[in-house]
Amino acid sequence: MKQWLATAFLVILLGLIIFTTFSEKDEVEQQNSSASQETGMVAPNAPDGLQVGEQAPDFTLETLNGETVKLSDFRGKKVFLNYWATWCPPCREEMPEMQKFHERYGDEVVMLSVNGTGTEKKREDVDRFVKDGGYTFPILLDKELEINKTYQILSIPTTYFIGTDGVIQEPRIVGPMTYEMMEKKKDALE
Numbered sequence: 001m002k003q004w005l006a007t008a009f010l011v012i013l014l015g016l017i018i019f020t021t022f023s024e025k026d027e028v029e030q031q032n033s034s035a036s037q038e039t040g041m042v043a044p045n046a047p048d049g050l051q052v053g054e055q056a057p058d059f060t061l062e063t064l065n066g067e068t069v070k071l072s073d074f075r076g077k078k079v080f081l082n083y084w085a086t087w088c089p090p091c092r093e094e095m096p097e098m099q100k101f102h103e104r105y106g107d108e109v110v111m112l113s114v115n116g117t118g119t120e121k122k123r124e125d126v127d128r129f130v131k132d133g134g135y136t137f138p139i140l141l142d143k144e145l146e147i148n149k150t151y152q153i154l155s156i157p158t159t160y161f162i163g164t165d166g167v168i169q170e171p172r173i174v175g176p177m178t179y180e181m182m183e184k185k186k187d188a189l190e
Contacts, residue, residue: 077109097178116156
């Protein structure tokens with residue numbers, strides 16, 4: 001009887017191990033297949049966020065320089081709305097690419113970089129990061145994380161692409177952008 005119980009226990013344990021292994025493998029494969037798009041990445045379990053064709057919600061934020069900026073101030077221009085934080089490695093990775101893009105196409109596309117200031121240890125960390133990196137595009141401060149909520153940002157960096165009419169014209173990118181990705185998005189916006 002003891003031998004039978006021990007055998008049954010081992011069979012059940014082995015079954016659980018096999019089930020768990022295959023379940024995790026299927027989940028990872030599912031995430032990997034849904035995580036890539038032609039132009040970027042999508043967080044596997046993130047909500048869809050704002051959709052192409054929707055009016056980009058207006059907001060008012062303060063810049064690093066203390067000026068007040070509204071998204072609607074840029075109506076008539078193409079806008080890349082990027083959300084980031086200094087503690088985020090992929091954000092830090094894409095910032096030099098954004099600067100390079102801004103230097104080349106700043107007359108055609110407004111790069112609005114919204115810092116999740118409410119997640120930073122100190123506001124001074126943002127100032128130091130921007131100064132050390134030599135970033136010259138507008139940095140907006142989301143102190144209360146209002147834009148984070150409004151734009152349904154779960155993972156950072158996240159970038160929305162807004163056309164001259166104030167409408168989201170391209171699918172958002174969740175993850176770091178490259179210079180080449182930005183060039184393609186620029187050409188796709190009207």
